[in-house]
Amino acid sequence: MNTSPSNPIQLVAAQDVLVIEIHNPPINAGSLGVRQGIFDAIEQLSRSTVWQAGVIIGAGSTFIAGSDLKEFGQPLEDPQLPMVIAAIEQCAKPVVAAIHGAALGGGFELALGCDARVADVRAVVGLPEVTLGMIPGAGGTQRLPRRVGLAKAIELICAGTRLPARQALDLGLLDQVVDTDLRTAAVEFARTLKGRKRRLADENVPAETAEHITQAEQAALRAGRNRPPVRAAIEAIKTAITLPLDEALLAERETFNTLRLGPEAHALRHLFFAERNAMKPAVRASATYRSFQVVAVIGSGTMGTGIAIAALDAGLSVVLIDQEDDALERGRQRVLDHYKKRVAQGRLKATEAASHEARLLATTDWSRLGPADIVIEAVFEELAVKQAVFRKIDGHAKVGAVLATNTSYLDIDAIAASTTRPQDVLGLHFFSPANVMKLLEVVRGEKTSTDAFATDMALGRQLKKMAVPCGNAFGFIGNRLYDAYRRQCEFMLEDGAWPEEVDQALQEFGFAMGPFSVADLSGLDIAWRMRRARATTRDPRERYVDILDLLCEQGRLGRKSGAGYYVHTDGVSSTVTDSAVRGLIESASARRGIVRRTLSAAEIQRRALLAIVNEAALLLAEGVAERASDIDVVLVHGYGFPRWEGGPVFWARRQPRAELLEDLNSLVQTSGHGARLADISCLLEH
Incomplete structure (x- = not known):
């Protein structure tokens, strides 16, 4: 037959x-x-x-x-x-x-x-x-x-x-x-x-x-x-x-x-096909990629060792490089402890663990970078530091190696310019822990060649990541959207909500954690450092909430310091904010001349979602994202957006069009000077 x-x-x-x-x-x-x-x-x-x-x-x-x-x-x-x-x-x-x-x-x-x-x-x-x-x-x-x-x-x-x-x-x-x-x-x-x-x-x-x-x-x-x-x-x-x-x-x-x-099954089917499409870049899809067997990771901290483990799990050989012997040994031991734990848990055979470990070379000798087909830099998130590392990579990496920077928001072109081969440079934004989180943003620089880009998309597939292509812009897709979301949540603090009310409302919607709980978990100083780096370019007329800055100045950096938005003692986190935080929030409202009012959970949820949708339309129009559905994949896999809601784009498409447009216009007006109203038609077209 x-x-x-x-x-x-x-x-x-x-x-x-x-x-x-x-x-x-x-x-x-x-x-x-x-x-x-x-x-x-x-x-x-x-x-x-x-x-x-x-x-x-x-x-x-x-x-x-x-x-x-x-x-x-x-x-x-x-x-x-x-x-x-x-x-x-x-x-x-x-x-x-x-x-x-x-x-x-x-x-x-x-x-x-x-x-x-x-x-x-x-x-x-x-x-x-x-x-x-x-x-x-x-x-x-x-x-x-x-x-x-x-x-x-x-x-x-x-x-x-x-x-x-x-x-x-x-x-x-x-x-x-x-x-x-x-x-x-x-x-x-x-x-x-x-x-x-x-x-x-x-x-x-x-x-x-x-x-x-x-x-x-x-x-x-x-x-x-x-x-x-x-x-x-x-x-x-x-x-x-x-x-x-x-x-x-x-x-x-x-x-x-x-x-x-029903709506949940519809949303999840949408996301299923969005995930499949994300792995097929709309541009450069026909490009061939360079073969790779050896990956070098520069930096043996938590992120670097997580990337190394992901590469070892994918059957690749890894050269782990650090400039300090002590730091390198801590990183090497972190990798070995990971496999030891998996063997003890029965999740990996001892022979498989031994095979992974045998493919790891940890060294401070930069000349060992030579065999690497792909080099991934994973050092401190500061432009000057990364540029210095790339100048060193440029002197040791072989001709034809793909050079990638693991950065959350820095300019890929500025990093590429520190080398003699910007065509080989691109961004790989891993999410922590890098060996667990599935999302990987693959960022094209202005001069990134088609085959270098195709190579790192192929690497993402081999690492079993959800590799999403995106353009070079501050924050790429995910962090730019999260920045708009977080900023709107901070506006709501000035308007009358407490951090726990915002967190609770967004968890009720389905987010894994609310934005202020996330900030405490990751460390408030991360966002504070990013804000200070951009302070000179900020328009003084824009609505800027300084509550996080003031918390950091008081040494409240989140869980690692015992207090941030919430108090954290002996592994237990408070569920309500204390008088010190409430005092800072009330003072911020007063400085802006805002009479505080109660915000319902429904208003909190809608304002947060509208902020994401508006920013999503802006970055799609700018070409930072290739497809509207890529935005849903990024938010679900990297930022805790509930899968069963399909993503912010899917959510927007289910809203009555006239009501959505009216609410977006109102949101932009309340967001102050410099806020831009996006043309969301590009998001709503299937």
């Missing part, structure tokens, strides 16, 4: 076993064509007098890595996935799922509907629907708990956990894990069934105490911030012991269909 987009299924006879191959690259998504093809193949298997069993396997690099998300915002066409799984369960002959790559979402539900599951040792399985604003809709909430129990099912489904094959085998979700030829193993396993059906739907849910289930439920609700899909998933899973299977499956599907058309 030939495959085509409308029929991406190929049938291959392995003597008495029918192998059903899925050909729907790149991830074999469970599209209508795939569902129809499998449904028809099962019917042929049922009628055959030759084939005694079936095997479903994915062509290429994966099984079914998920459903076709493009279908989820539209009416679904038959056969829908529950119909396909019902056909497999009703078939008189056993069907085995042969899993390699990933079996996720509907792909894993299909596998759970089969009579057995054989997986490659490198495969992963899971039900991530809750992370997309839905619940499993093809029996996942019913078949999974029949193997692992309600509590474990709640844990796995509500977190969208991806299980490695060995772990899934231990939980009874797989029947065999192999490191030999998967197709051969699956066919042989199908023969061992000797025609016997083994439906998970026929199994009973393991007995558990009510307390155990309640604990899992409460933990899932806390971790999921009590969001609708988390609550719905828990309720659906619990029906595995309260309803007959047919009724439970119908209820699950009804909930799934309601949620998939």
Whole structure:
């Protein structure tokens, strides 16, 4: 049987076993064509007098890595996935799922509907629907708990956990894990069934105490911030012991269909496609990149060692350079301690840790920079310091090496000008901790060559980062937006809000932390240093809130000094501001002649979001961001914007246009001299 987009299924006879191959690259998504093809193949298997069993396997690099998300915002066409799984369960002959790559979402539900599951040792399985604003809709909430129990099912489904094959085998979700030829193993396993059906739907849910289930439920609700899909998933899973299977499956599907058309699922699908697009720069997309195997990191502090770990984890060799022996040794030990801890936690094999460590060279000898294909500077955030480092890099790095500065807001062109090869220089804005945070802003300088830019985008992919391209402007995308957001939150302090009221309102919206809690955590002196660097260029007529400056002058630098906006003692942070902070805020209001008033949580949230949206439109118009959707990716992955809101651009597109424009105009007027009203049409165009 030939495959085509409308029929991406190929049938291959392995003597008495029918192998059903899925050909729907790149991830074999469970599209209508795939569902129809499998449904028809099962019917042929049922009628055959030759084939005694079936095997479903994915062509290429994966099984079914998920459903076709493009279908989820539209009416679904038959056969829908529950119909396909019902056909497999009703078939008189056993069907085995042969899993390699990933079996996720509907792909894993299909596998759970089969009579057995054989997986490659490198495969992963899971039900991530809750992370997309839905619940499993093809029996996942019913078949999974029949193997692992309600509590474990709640844990796995509500977190969208991806299980490695060995772990899934231990939980009874797989029947065999192999490191030999998967197709051969699956066919042989199908023969061992000797025609016997083994439906998970026929199994009973393991007995558990009510307390155990309640604990899992409460933990899932806390971790999921009590969001609708988390609550719905828990309720659906619990029906595995309260309803007959047919009724439970119908209820699950009804909930799934309601949620998939809801605002949260819409937002999360938007973000899913925005993340994919961010990795495909709209400009220079056709450029080839330079090959790289060796990365040099200049600076062995927290950021430098985090970058080094990320590169080692990606299979690259790393030269870690510092000018001081003591600092270098502390950095080297930080890397070794990281791997030692991961081995102790069982998250990394000792042999893998040893391999990573063997690829690390820590040195104060700048001549060892020679073999590096990519050099990443990660020293103190001061222009003169970085320029001095780049002059030194210029004298030791080989011709053709890509030279990157890890900076949060400095001018890439000013740094590049300190070298004889500005075409090789660009910015890589890592987020701390660099080996954990996924966001990476890849910043083009005026003279950055297309292949140098393409090389660092490729590096980002190899580091498994969400690499977002952006232009060279103060703060790039993320920090410029955050600066506008923070500035508006400071205006609200002068207008009448207390820091805890602003923080609480924005956490209620979904931010991981409020801006003043974030400032205390990161250190107020970071923003203070940046403000002082820009003080000479600041227009004295602009509205400027000096509360943070005054706190720093009093030695209140945040958690590290024991006090900032809040008081921090013995690892415990106050939840309200003290009289000293309130006095500074009230004085700031008085100096500006503002009569303080109460701001509602809704007003705080809207003003903060409007400030982000207005600045986003400005930087998009200036070409700092290539696409509006890139802005959503940056804010979600780097700044705690709630995923389930889709990002500030998605939020803006859901607002009534006339009301949005009126509120933006009002916001700019209250923001004082120099505030610019953006033309937001560029954001609102899909």
